[in-house]
Amino acid sequence: MRKKGMEMLKNSNKENIIPLKKKPLNQRIMKDLKKNKQLYMLLIPGIISLILFKYGPLFGMSIAFENFSAFKGIFKSDWVGLKWFIKIFHDAYMLKLIKNTIILAVLSLVVVFPIPIIFSLFLNEIIHKPIRSIVQSLSFLPYFISSAVMVSITFTMLSPTNGIVNNLIKFLGGTAVNFQASPAWFRPLYVFLQVWQTFGYSAVIYIAAMTSIDPALYEAAEVDGANRWVKMFQITLPSITTSVITMLIISVGNIFTVDLDRILLMYNPSVYSSADVIQSYVYRIAFESTGFPNYSYGTAVNLLKSIVAFVLVMLTNKAANKYAETRLF
Amino acid sequence: MKNIKKFVAILLTLAMTTVLAGCGSSSKNDSSAEPTAAGTDTAAQATTAPDASADTSANSYTMFMRSQYVDWIKELKWYDAAEQNTGIHVEYVAGPEEIADTYTEVDQRIASGTLADAAMVNLAQAKVYGEQGAFVDLAPYIAKYAPNLQAYINANPSYKAYVTSDNGAIYGLVKETPIFADLIGYRADQFKEAGIDAASVKTVDDFTNALRTLKAYYGANDSNYYPLSGRDSALRFAAWFNAASYVDAQGSGGVYYNHEKDGSFNIKADGAYTWVETMKTWYDEGLINPLWVAGTNAEGDWESQTLEGQASIFYDYYNRAEWFMENGGPDNNSNYDMQVLDFLKDANGKTIPVTTSTLYQSGCVTAVNSSCDEAKIATILKFIDYFYSEEGITLANWGVEGESFQTASDGSKSFIADYTAEESKAAGEKKWSFLSDRFTVTKPVDQTGFYSWNTKLISDAANKNFVSDNFLVRPTLIYSTEQEEQLTTLVASVFEAECAGITEFINGTRELNQDNWKAFIQEMDTMGLADIEKIQAEAYSNTFSN
Numbered sequence: 001m002r003k004k005g006m007e008m009l010k011n012s013n014k015e016n017i018i019p020l021k022k023k024p025l026n027q028r029i030m031k032d033l034k035k036n037k038q039l040y041m042l043l044i045p046g047i048i049s050l051i052l053f054k055y056g057p058l059f060g061m062s063i064a065f066e067n068f069s070a071f072k073g074i075f076k077s078d079w080v081g082l083k084w085f086i087k088i089f090h091d092a093y094m095l096k097l098i099k100n101t102i103i104l105a106v107l108s109l110v111v112v113f114p115i116p117i118i119f120s121l122f123l124n125e126i127i128h129k130p131i132r133s134i135v136q137s138l139s140f141l142p143y144f145i146s147s148a149v150m151v152s153i154t155f156t157m158l159s160p161t162n163g164i165v166n167n168l169i170k171f172l173g174g175t176a177v178n179f180q181a182s183p184a185w186f187r188p189l190y191v192f193l194q195v196w197q198t199f200g201y202s203a204v205i206y207i208a209a210m211t212s213i214d215p216a217l218y219e220a221a222e223v224d225g226a227n228r229w230v231k232m233f234q235i236t237l238p239s240i241t242t243s244v245i246t247m248l249i250i251s252v253g254n255i256f257t258v259d260l261d262r263i264l265l266m267y268n269p270s271v272y273s274s275a276d277v278i279q280s281y282v283y284r285i286a287f288e289s290t291g292f293p294n295y296s297y298g299t300a301v302n303l304l305k306s307i308v309a310f311v312l313v314m315l316t317n318k319a320a321n322k323y324a325e326t327r328l329f
Numbered sequence: 330m331k332n333i334k335k336f337v338a339i340l341l342t343l344a345m346t347t348v349l350a351g352c353g354s355s356s357k358n359d360s361s362a363e364p365t366a367a368g369t370d371t372a373a374q375a376t377t378a379p380d381a382s383a384d385t386s387a388n389s390y391t392m393f394m395r396s397q398y399v400d401w402i403k404e405l406k407w408y409d410a411a412e413q414n415t416g417i418h419v420e421y422v423a424g425p426e427e428i429a430d431t432y433t434e435v436d437q438r439i440a441s442g443t444l445a446d447a448a449m450v451n452l453a454q455a456k457v458y459g460e461q462g463a464f465v466d467l468a469p470y471i472a473k474y475a476p477n478l479q480a481y482i483n484a485n486p487s488y489k490a491y492v493t494s495d496n497g498a499i500y501g502l503v504k505e506t507p508i509f510a511d512l513i514g515y516r517a518d519q520f521k522e523a524g525i526d527a528a529s530v531k532t533v534d535d536f537t538n539a540l541r542t543l544k545a546y547y548g549a550n551d552s553n554y555y556p557l558s559g560r561d562s563a564l565r566f567a568a569w570f571n572a573a574s575y576v577d578a579q580g581s582g583g584v585y586y587n588h589e590k591d592g593s594f595n596i597k598a599d600g601a602y603t604w605v606e607t608m609k610t611w612y613d614e615g616l617i618n619p620l621w622v623a624g625t626n627a628e629g630d631w632e633s634q635t636l637e638g639q640a641s642i643f644y645d646y647y648n649r650a651e652w653f654m655e656n657g658g659p660d661n662n663s664n665y666d667m668q669v670l671d672f673l674k675d676a677n678g679k680t681i682p683v684t685t686s687t688l689y690q691s692g693c694v695t696a697v698n699s700s701c702d703e704a705k706i707a708t709i710l711k712f713i714d715y716f717y718s719e720e721g722i723t724l725a726n727w728g729v730e731g732e733s734f735q736t737a738s739d740g741s742k743s744f745i746a747d748y749t750a751e752e753s754k755a756a757g758e759k760k761w762s763f764l765s766d767r768f769t770v771t772k773p774v775d776q777t778g779f780y781s782w783n784t785k786l787i788s789d790a791a792n793k794n795f796v797s798d799n800f801l802v803r804p805t806l807i808y809s810t811e812q813e814e815q816l817t818t819l820v821a822s823v824f825e826a827e828c829a830g831i832t833e834f835i836n837g838t839r840e841l842n843q844d845n846w847k848a849f850i851q852e853m854d855t856m857g858l859a860d861i862e863k864i865q866a867e868a869y870s871n872t873f874s875n
Contacts, residue, residue, distance in 0.1 A: 069457065069458070069461055070436040070437070070439045070440040070458075071439045071440070071458050071461045071462070071463040072461055073440065087818075091818070091822070092822075092855055092856045092857060093822035093823075093826070093856055093857075155625075160619070160620070161553045161620075162553075178619060178620070178623060178625075180620075180623065180625045181619070181620070181622075181623030181624070181625055181836070183838065268623055268624035268625050269562065269564075269623070269624040269825075269828040269829050269831075269832040270622075270623040270624060270625070270829070270832050270833075270836065270838075271829075272825050272826065272828070272829035273829050273833070276825060276829075281821065281822065284821040284825075285817065285818060285821050287429060287430075287433055292453035292454060292457050292810070292813055292814065292817065293432070293433070293436065293817075294814065294817055294818060295436075297818065
């Protein structure tokens with residue numbers, strides 16, 4: 001009986017509420033524009049930049065479906081449909097290229113990705129602030145050195161005739177190794193250079209995330225008798241999980257994007273078997289061609305690569321949401 | 330306060346929008362730039378588009394070209410004389426330093442509508458873009474304005490066939506290239522010191538034995554001494570084993586397309602296995618620089634090795650022996666003496682023929698922008714035509730009589746300008762130079778003049794070795810657009826894979842035995858080598874059936 005009475009009261013309250021009449025959408029938009037006009041004006045350059053330089057060029061990908069001619073342009077070149085995509089699947093060399101690209105990408109992800117995390121965790125443990133700043137700055141520095149210089153430094157050090165590494169090997173009674181010409185050494189060297197160049201830069205993101213951790217957590221842990229390792233693994237690492245997963249998803253998105261400059265600087269006939277990747281092949285076809293450059297085929301290969309990367313990003317994002325309860329989008 | 334904030338916000342927005350707009354300059358702005366004068370190439374100028382229509386003078390035109398070539402033109406005395414004689418001035422637009430980048434920039438300039446009146450393109454670009462309307466069909470204008478060039482075309486049907494498109498038009502003019510091969514340079518002083526008689530090095534086995542003797546003599550005290558060294562690819566000895574790529578009426582073997590001279594090998598040839606086996610022997614015994622085999626010996630490395638005595642023999646560009654003599658060899662070591670070995674002979678004493686450059690090549694083609702009016706086309710053709718006249722041929726190959734050459738009573742010419750003095754002049758200084766292997770203008774080549782414009786060392790070696798019997802036949806093939814498209818993709822993968830595979834056999838990464846070699850050939854065929862050979866054979870058939 002009482003329940004019935006409550007329901008009646010509820011219904012009568014509902015009837016008594018007079019909803020405010022919603023203004024038409026255009027009026028609401030205009031009102032919002034007027035109210036936040038300065039913010040929208042600040043947004044304009046960014047939007048224009050995004051459209052011109054990010055979304056605009058996407059339409060250029062349509063040349064993957066054309067027999068592209070620079071003279072005819074994107075709109076007038078002959079439409080060939082999926083011709084180039086079919087050609088990719090008939091290209092006997094493509095399997096080898098995909099294999100090389102994936103191995104290099106997976107190695108980069110597995111080795112390169114965790115190093116900045118480990119580095120930032122240890123850096124965070126340095127008590128003296130000036131030392132921490134110096135170490136961080138020094139680790140950041142290689143990011144500003146070009147690939148050409150880094151490869152040159154590495155190969156000078158590894159030279160089989162007068163490199164410091166081989167001199168040391170020979171001094172210890174070993175035989176000089178021609179690292180530059182060894183297919184087995186190509187991938188480790190590529191990954192080493194990647195780590196050298198980027199770990200300091202990537203670590204900045206994790207260090208920034210660590211600064212926002214509440215110091216009270218560490219104090220409480222100390223009261224409980226936690227040592228530095230425990231604090232690192234039980235407080236610091238879990239606190240930066242969101243940043244780690246965000247970076248992981250971004251890294252997966254770039255999984256097929258190898259550093260072409262570095263590859264071109266490092267590869268030679270001796271290491272082609274492991275160094276020739278999708279990008280270097282596309283480069284040869286489109287830009288080193290002695291005949292008529294096939295930009296369309298190169299674009300088709302890259303487009304396919306981007307689609308696979310996009311699928312991987314979606315899967316990683318979903319997995320992150322499921323297992324770590326965090327996601328990028 | 331609120332107004333100040335509003336003002337600052339508006340100001341910031343306007344500033345950012347202006348900066349953004351400035352980032353992408355329109356082609357209209359580009360095209361208003363002044364054309365680059367010959368030789369004044371800078372990075373900025375390389376990307377600055379000329380205004381093809383800016384110079385309306387009937388006696389001048391603009392030409393887009395690789396920057397290095399523009400620099401060379403700027404130094405040539407005979408070129409200045411040619412402009413003076415024709416009354417035509419060419420404003421050169423300097424492109425990138427690399428030749429491949431130059432062709433890429435042609436694409437960009439075509440797309441943006443900023444191509445000069447004439448441009449250096451490759452033949453495929455000339456034909457494809459020409460058929461689409463980007464370049465002028467020169468055939469009717471040649472007949473009208475270029476009588477000497479027309480006479481040359483009529484007299485050389487192979488030239489006509491090479492430059493003519495499927496639709497019968499001529500969209501690009503190809504230059505002649507001197508016919509020459511690589512020569513074997515050796516340190517005569519080191520040969521003498523090690524007890525080797527250069528005249529006794531006749532066969533490949535003699536050559537290998539000479540390497541062994543040198544290694545034993547100089548390698549004993551220097552672990553970095555390798556008697557044979559070089560630059561770029563070491564896979565250049567296939568012809569010595571009758572294993573160069575080829576195409577003839579019977580078929581085709583190996584990648585011949587763009588590898589008529591350099592990188593010419595046919596892994597299916599009978600001698601191919603012996604070639605790789607011999608190179609492996611050189612490698613295993615430390616007779617050849619392993620860095621060179623690996624493809625990591627840069628030009629500078631090779632030069633310093635050869636100058637400093639860490640290498641004694643090379644097989645490279647025909648005038649390289651002279652280069653070492655003129656670039657520091659005798660300065661550091663008064664005994665330094667670089668000489669040229671005669672071409673090697675086979676077991677029967679017959680000279681082994683080697684690969685050579687072809688008379689017509691697909692690079693450095695002159696095409697005329699279709700935006701040119703007839704007066705401009707006539708000016709361009711008249712200038713080119715001059716180099717096909719008797720006066721122009723003499724000027725471009727010998728210079729001015731009494732200044733750079735003299736004529737004997739029997740009509741033969743000889744240079745009076747000193748090669749060494751002229752070629753050693755500082756960059757940018759005016760000089761006599763007749764290195765016709767370089768691209769300057771579209772012109773025929775006087776082979777005698779080309780060989781003669783060298784030091785005695787090289788001209789003697791060239792005249793002795795560069796005879797037709799010592800050269801493999803290198804026909805100039807005409808590929809259809811479709812064939813060219815297929816070959817571009819196939820060669821991009823197959824040639825690199827072949828080089829990688831052969832290198833692995835030589836350095837021992839892959840064991841060299843008959844089974845592995847056969848498997849390697851099979852791999853390459855699956856990858857597309859058989860398709861390449863088929864297309865090349867078809868192109869040969871099409872070229873010579875017409």
